[in-house]
Amino acid sequence: MWLIKLAVIIGLSMALVFISRVVVECFKQLVIKMGWGKIGVAAVLVALFTSLPEFVVGIVSALEGRPIISLGNVVGSNVANLSLIIGGAALLSGSVAVVGDFIRWEMAAALVAGVAPLILVTDGNLSRLDGVILLVIYAFYLKDLLGSGGRVRMKKNWKFDWVSRVKVWHHNHTDRLLVKMVGGVLVMVWLAEQIIATAVKLANEWQIPVLLVSLLVVAIGTSLPEFVLMVEAIKKKEVALVFGGLLGSVVTNATLILGVTAVIAPIKGVRWSSFGLLSLAFLLIFLFFWLFVSTKRRLDRWEGAVLLGIYLMFVGWQLMVS
Numbered sequence: 001m002w003l004i005k006l007a008v009i010i011g012l013s014m015a016l017v018f019i020s021r022v023v024v025e026c027f028k029q030l031v032i033k034m035g036w037g038k039i040g041v042a043a044v045l046v047a048l049f050t051s052l053p054e055f056v057v058g059i060v061s062a063l064e065g066r067p068i069i070s071l072g073n074v075v076g077s078n079v080a081n082l083s084l085i086i087g088g089a090a091l092l093s094g095s096v097a098v099v100g101d102f103i104r105w106e107m108a109a110a111l112v113a114g115v116a117p118l119i120l121v122t123d124g125n126l127s128r129l130d131g132v133i134l135l136v137i138y139a140f141y142l143k144d145l146l147g148s149g150g151r152v153r154m155k156k157n158w159k160f161d162w163v164s165r166v167k168v169w170h171h172n173h174t175d176r177l178l179v180k181m182v183g184g185v186l187v188m189v190w191l192a193e194q195i196i197a198t199a200v201k202l203a204n205e206w207q208i209p210v211l212l213v214s215l216l217v218v219a220i221g222t223s224l225p226e227f228v229l230m231v232e233a234i235k236k237k238e239v240a241l242v243f244g245g246l247l248g249s250v251v252t253n254a255t256l257i258l259g260v261t262a263v264i265a266p267i268k269g270v271r272w273s274s275f276g277l278l279s280l281a282f283l284l285i286f287l288f289f290w291l292f293v294s295t296k297r298r299l300d301r302w303e304g305a306v307l308l309g310i311y312l313m314f315v316g317w318q319l320m321v322s
Helices: 002-033 038-063 068-093 103-123 128-150 162-171 174-206 210-222 224-235 240-264 272-296 301-321
Strands: 095-097 298-300
Touching (some): 002 174, 002 210, 002 224, 038 174, 038 210, 038 240, 068 095, 068 103, 068 210, 068 224, 068 240, 068 298, 068 301, 103 128, 103 240, 103 272, 128 240, 210 224, 210 301, 224 240, 272 301
Antiparallel strands (some): 095 298
């Protein structure tokens, strides 16, 4: 019976990823039609596409009074991103090179953002104040990102004449994009509700904390956009998007998503005995990832295999402890 629930979570997660791509594509076309700058579009789209599933799951879990699912999902996704996802991409491609000088700042930002919630939750709770702190960290990250050339630019002739604007939208089929995007978001909310409900049932059947199910099962499903982005970027030889999207997703998950979740519904009763192991795993995986990437400015296939092996050891360790 639990195999059916596991398959349901995986299937719903894949559907969530597919719908997120549809929503992001609609958003991309809307942004272009409204005249925003291309650099800003790229920056917004990468963060939106890779973190949208985690964001929807976080908001829905908070509204349903189960924000701890978001905590396990976010931290588990970050661990998976730095090991399972990038390791799998390196295994498929053979080698992933680092392009540009942004990697040092992005690496430092990902470390600070990734560690911040781990420190804030040491008292067993992630309060609304902690959520605000995480949002402030994300605001500084976004400010620096936009200030480094990613600033979104609007057309100078933008006018707030809503009647004529609606007519133009209808002529350019923008209204259809809006309906499609809103409909996609509603479907994503429904999928997130089903994922959360199934995760709770699976945790009860396995007699393990729901945090662990969200950490090991839901997190992998919601991390699929990162893997899809990496594979497509490697195929198109746009390797700058690989590490930029990966580290940007880590920052967004740990600050924006957890911050919004905690503000809506504070996360309480986190056992440090189990969460401390997760924190150690994140720091260990980040250390190996940093060493591999910074030494030769590329991630080779054998290094990807090492990261993948560390993730499998982490999963086995979590299951043994539970």
